[in-house]
Amino acid sequence: MNRRHAAWLLGLLVCARVSLVSAHDFWLQPRQYWITSDALTALTLQVGHGPLRQRSPIPARRITRFQALTPGGALVDLRARLRLGQATEDGDFQFTQPGAYLLVLQTDYRAQTHLPSLRFNDYLKAEGLTAALEQRARLHLVDADGSERYSRCAKAIVQVGRSAARPQKLISKPLGLPLEIVPEVSPYDVPRSATLPVRVIYAGHPLAGALIKLTNLQDDASPFEVRHTDDQGRASFTMPSAGSWLLNVIWTKPLPRSDETDFETVFSSLSFGFPSERP
Amino acid sequence: MHPFGGLDHLLAMISVGLWGAFLGRPLIHVLPVIFPALMVAGAILGMFGVPLPPVEVGIAVSVLVLGGCIALSLRAPVWAASLVVAVFAVFHGYAHGKELPSAADPVSYSAGFVLATGLLHVSGIGVGFLNTRPGGVAVTRGLGGVIAALGVWFLYRALGT
Amino acid sequence: MRGGVVPAALLFVALGLALAFAPRSSRAPSLVALLATLAVFSFVPAPQAWLEETFFGCWLAVLATAASVHLGRGLGRCAAIVLSVNAGIWASAVISLAGSRSDVLKALPGALVVWPASWVVRRYDSIPVKVVSSWVIAVAVLALTLQLLPVTPGYLPDHLE
Numbered sequence: 001m002n003r004r005h006a007a008w009l010l011g012l013l014v015c016a017r018v019s020l021v022s023a024h025d026f027w028l029q030p031r032q033y034w035i036t037s038d039a040l041t042a043l044t045l046q047v048g049h050g051p052l053r054q055r056s057p058i059p060a061r062r063i064t065r066f067q068a069l070t071p072g073g074a075l076v077d078l079r080a081r082l083r084l085g086q087a088t089e090d091g092d093f094q095f096t097q098p099g100a101y102l103l104v105l106q107t108d109y110r111a112q113t114h115l116p117s118l119r120f121n122d123y124l125k126a127e128g129l130t131a132a133l134e135q136r137a138r139l140h141l142v143d144a145d146g147s148e149r150y151s152r153c154a155k156a157i158v159q160v161g162r163s164a165a166r167p168q169k170l171i172s173k174p175l176g177l178p179l180e181i182v183p184e185v186s187p188y189d190v191p192r193s194a195t196l197p198v199r200v201i202y203a204g205h206p207l208a209g210a211l212i213k214l215t216n217l218q219d220d221a222s223p224f225e226v227r228h229t230d231d232q233g234r235a236s237f238t239m240p241s242a243g244s245w246l247l248n249v250i251w252t253k254p255l256p257r258s259d260e261t262d263f264e265t266v267f268s269s270l271s272f273g274f275p276s277e278r279p
Numbered sequence: 280m281h282p283f284g285g286l287d288h289l290l291a292m293i294s295v296g297l298w299g300a301f302l303g304r305p306l307i308h309v310l311p312v313i314f315p316a317l318m319v320a321g322a323i324l325g326m327f328g329v330p331l332p333p334v335e336v337g338i339a340v341s342v343l344v345l346g347g348c349i350a351l352s353l354r355a356p357v358w359a360a361s362l363v364v365a366v367f368a369v370f371h372g373y374a375h376g377k378e379l380p381s382a383a384d385p386v387s388y389s390a391g392f393v394l395a396t397g398l399l400h401v402s403g404i405g406v407g408f409l410n411t412r413p414g415g416v417a418v419t420r421g422l423g424g425v426i427a428a429l430g431v432w433f434l435y436r437a438l439g440t
Numbered sequence: 441m442r443g444g445v446v447p448a449a450l451l452f453v454a455l456g457l458a459l460a461f462a463p464r465s466s467r468a469p470s471l472v473a474l475l476a477t478l479a480v481f482s483f484v485p486a487p488q489a490w491l492e493e494t495f496f497g498c499w500l501a502v503l504a505t506a507a508s509v510h511l512g513r514g515l516g517r518c519a520a521i522v523l524s525v526n527a528g529i530w531a532s533a534v535i536s537l538a539g540s541r542s543d544v545l546k547a548l549p550g551a552l553v554v555w556p557a558s559w560v561v562r563r564y565d566s567i568p569v570k571v572v573s574s575w576v577i578a579v580a581v582l583a584l585t586l587q588l589l590p591v592t593p594g595y596l597p598d599h600l601e
Contacts, residue, residue, distance in 0.1 A: 024599045047600055058601045111601040114591045116380035117328065123598065143377065144328055145591050150599065267599070308567045312574045319578045323585050380586060382594045386446045389582040397575045 024127060025049060025248045026056060026267055028103055028156035029217070030093075033244065033273035034188075037096050037160055042089035045105070045154075050221035058107065058152070060084045065106035066091075068158075071099025073170055078103070098161030100168040100188055104175050107152045112261055120146030127250045128211025128228070132263060135254055141262075148252060148263035153177040157272040163190045174201055179266035181212065181247050187239060187272050197236040199229075202251050202266075206233025210249050217244040217271070244273035287342050287433045288371060290426050292399030293406070294345035295364055297419060300407020301352060302360055307407075309357070310364050311400040315393055317365040318372035322389075325376020335437040337370030343430025349423025352416070371396075442595040444539035445547050447498045447583070448531035450576055452550035454505035455527045457573045460557035461514035461566070467554060469517075470524040474551065477528025478544055485536035494537055496587050498530040503580040509573035 030043040045056040066079045082091040095101055115123065121142060124133045136142050157171055171186040184197040196214075200207045208230060213223035214237045224245075227235035237247075252265040292314075299310040324331060331337070344363065348355070355363070375392050382388040406422070409415035455474065459467050486494050505523055508515060515523070535543045557569045592598050 026599075048597060052597050054600075056601065062601070107601075111599075113598050115598055116326075116377075116589070116591045116594075118378055119381035119592075119594060119598070122381070152601075308571055311571055315575055315578045319581050322582055326585055326589055379582065380589055380591055380593055384442070384446075385586050385594055386442075386450075386579070386583050389579045390446065390450070393575050393578045393582075397571070 024123070024250065024267065025215075025246065025269060026058075026152045026154055027246050027248070027269040027271045028105055028154045029244070029271060030103070030156055030158055030273075031089075032275065033157065033271075034159045034275040035095075037098060038094060039160075040092055040094045041158075042092045043103075043156075044088075045084070045090045049215065053220065055085075055090065058084065058111075062107045062110060063105065064108050065104065067104050068093065068095070069102040069104065069170060069173070069175065070095070071097055071101065071164075071168070071170065093158075095158070095160045099159075099164060100171055100186055101158045101160065102171060102173075102175070103154075103156040103158060104177070105152070105154045106177060109149045109151045109264060111151070112147065112149050114145060114147045114261075116145050117143050124252075128209075129250065129252050129265075130209075132252050132254065146263070147261040148265045149255075149261045150265040150267060151178065153179055153266060153268040155181070155268075155270045157183075157186065157188065157270070159188045163188050176204075177201075177268065178203060179207070179249065179251050179268040181249055181268055181270040183247075183270065184234075187245075187274075192241065193239050195236045196239045197234060198247060198270075200233045200235070200249050200268075202233075206231075207249075207251060208233055210251055212237075212247060212249045214238075214240075215246045215248070216240070217246055217273070220246070240274070242274050242276070244271065246271045286429070287338050288374075289399060290429060291338065291341045291345055291367065291371060292396050293403040294342065294349060294423070294426055296400035296403020296405075297407045297423065298345055298349050298360070298403075299400070300404045300410065301349060301419070302354060306357060306360050307404060309361060311397060311404070313361050314364050314368045314371075314400065315396055317368035318375070318396060319393070321369035321372025321374075322376030322379060323372075324369065325373040326380055328377075331370070331373055333437065334370050334374050336434065337367065338374065339430060339433035339437045341367035341370060341430075342433055343427055346423050346426030346428070346430050350420050350427050351423075352420060442495075442538055442593075443543065444531075444535035444537060445543045447495065447502065447534050448539075448543065448547035449550040450579060451498060451502045451505060451527050451531050452547055453553050454502050454509075454573065454576050454580075455523060456551045456553035457557050457569055457576070458505050458508045458515055458523055459520055459551075459554040460561050460569055461509060461511070462520040463515075463517055464558075466515070466517040466520040467558075470520040471551065471554075473521045474524040474528045477525045478532055478548075481529055481532035482536070482541055482544060484532070486533040488537065491537050492587060494530075494533045496584065498534045499580045499583045499587075501526055501530040503577055503584070506573040506576040506580065509570055 026047045029046045030041055035041050047056040068076045068078055081093055084090045167189050168186040172184055174180055174182050180201045182199045185193045200210050210229045212227050212235050214225040215223045225237050229235045248269040250267050252263045255264055295310050295314050299307040379385050409419050459470055560568055
């Protein structure tokens with residue numbers, strides 16, 4: 001903002017611009033996304049990008065669901081495999097049957113943020129939460145601090161053994177999360193599709209106008225591609241071919257004035273990756 | 280959205296020093312203390328989101344009034360000059376206070392705007408020493424007139440947005 | 441970012457300004473006391489759990505040290521040494537929590553302001569030094585207020601959980 005420029009006119013001062021120090025995205029990061037049968041594989045819960053990327057300090061009591069959807073369609077509870085905050089990992093998993101597995105983790109809504117007005121507005125703009133911005137403008141609350149309670153939903157696609165010859169349709173099955181990114185094709189299918197179409201589902205319905213980002217986790221200071229979902233909640237990305245990748249979306253809804261916070265927000269992610277050489 | 284890139288803020292700071300130079304002791308050093316102190320009070324109001332009348336209008340009025348006081352060589356009593364400057368300082372501080380909690384380095388930001396404010400006052404006092412030179416008073420009064428005219432423009436823009 | 445250098449530097453500046461009003465014979469012992477305290481306490485890191493309290497205490501120390509400039513009779517010899525030890529303790533503490541040992545060397549030159557400040561006081565007037573100390577007080581008040589706000593400040597990431 002320009003008033004800050006005026007304050008520095010005589011060139012004697014330290015520049016202190018308003019900037020976001022944000023850590024919005026949250027995801028499941030297995031040590032490897034392509035593993036051999038019975039391989040014990042560690043995973044971490046990650047938050048933030050670029051220099052702010054770090055292990056999530058979320059406490060175990062906030063995790064309400066950690067499961068794996070097996071190639072056979074069974075849901076296996078993995079909460080006992082979580083060991084949050086260990087030196088190098090937050091848990092592990094081990095699968096025997098070849099095929100694509102979908103790890104899913106969900107938290108409760110007990111996390112809260114309280115941000116000063118400028119920062120809250122910048123956060124809403126950066127994450128495409130324009131409806132929330134418009135509501136704040138309508139209620140003349142643009143200059144008011146903002147608060148929200150939020151939860152996390154994270155999925156990760158893990159491949160045990162080689163890809164199956166036929167499409168892995170279970171990857172496209174919604175798992176009932178409050179906000180969910182559902183890939184319409186598996187990135188591990190052979191032959192690999194040129195595009196990665198996804199659907200975003202919020203409270204069981206397609207979500208239009210949501211901002212989804214595809215980020216290369218090896219170079220994650222800024223997203224690789226950004227899309228908005230259409231009226232059917234769909235968006236399409238270029239299918240990656242190497243490295244580890246993250247899709248994420250955020251959605252928020254206003255809460256009644258009597259509530260402790262202004263908004264209730266869900267952060268949802270889907271991570272996947274490719275080996276340097278497939279098993 | 281700030282209409283003139285912080286120029287209104289800058290001119291108000293210089294005007295405080297310039298008017299202080301006109302008014303002489305004790306205001307020449309009282310005003311550069313009152314303004315930062317009340318600016319901090321305004322910043323605290325901004326940090327806590329206390330509602331104030333439109334800040335841009337307050338800042339524009341400060342430029343207009345301070346420029347006018349210089350142009351007219353207005354010799355206000357100490358209490359009046361202090362009160363005028365104090366009220367305007369609250370508006371200037373409020374604007375900074377809204378931004379401060381979001382700053383990545385709020386301490387440097389605070390030090391920046393407090394120090395800049397003080398140094399702009401001092402530069403205004405420095406310009407005010409022109410008064411001791413032949414024709415200097417006319418020059419500084421002319422400057423005050425220009426500042427007041429710009430204040431009218433800022434006010435027009437602030438009321439229009 | 442929230443480093444320990446700026447609060448420590450401002451504390452040393454406040455100390456330098458305060459020592460400008462202390463007896464000349466007390467300045468060297470005060471600075472020696474400061475250096476000795478820094479040397480000792482740089483090896484006694486503050487507990488990380490006391491981060492917020494340590495910064496709060498440091499800002500209170502900045503405020504009190506800068507405010508001592510406005511004491512009617514100036515600083516006595518004992519008070520000068522106590523303030524110096526106090527400054528050394530708080531500066532070491534914040535730097536141990538939010539910086540490296542070399543940050544002490546970056547902040548320390550702030551204390552050198554004692555010489556130009558005492559020259560101004562001796563040669564001209566105490567008012568300019570008091571004006572500058574009021575600016576330091578202003579920054580300390582803003583930093584203290586920021587810590588009391590119920591919002592995530594700009595130097596901390598949001599949405600960590």
